[in-house]
């Protein structure tokens with residue numbers, strides 16, 4: 319067994335960094351060493367930013383988004399189109415759509431997908447508040463922006479049933495050929511989905 323080469327504080331830092339997605343033990347050691355070398359310029363501001371964010375973070379009671387204020391920045395932004403509600407599985411999906419500036423609508427974050435095998439049912443997700451929100455009126459279209467996975471599509475079907483007769487049009491993202499994609503490289507499922515959801519030219 320190799321003897322530790324660093325003291326407890328640094329070892330603890332490396333262990334915590336290694337828990338971040340995309341960082342294994344090796345890259346965690348490199349990140350820790352980088353922080354140590356940039357102690358004043360990076361390590362101390364990062365420590366303060368982490369503490370500040372941890373203290374400020376809250377879940378929006380309207381949409382389920384995570385922000386440093388509640389209601390969140392998007393829910394209180396008057397420039398947003400309140401008639402379009404985009405339903406996403408997770409905050410990461412909301413961020414992806416915002417990066418792409420794909421919609422000017424507002425969001426509803428489910429916090430996961432239905433997955434009976436993992437014991438995740440409707441009560442575990444931010445679903446009841448979605449139905450209440452849509453039934454309250456003022457929403458013309460609900461866009462189901464779920465992942466193109468079995469669980470994502472099962473969840474989309476469930477939501478469609480729950481929103482039946484609520485007065486809003488329910489749509490979903492198109493499935494098919496990615497921008498810049500070549501047909502020869504697509505898997506059978508994607509090609510079949512693209513053929514099914516073809517649109518007028």
Ligand SMILES: [Zn+2]
Pocket residue numbers: 378379380381382383389390391392393
């Ligand atoms: Zn919100």
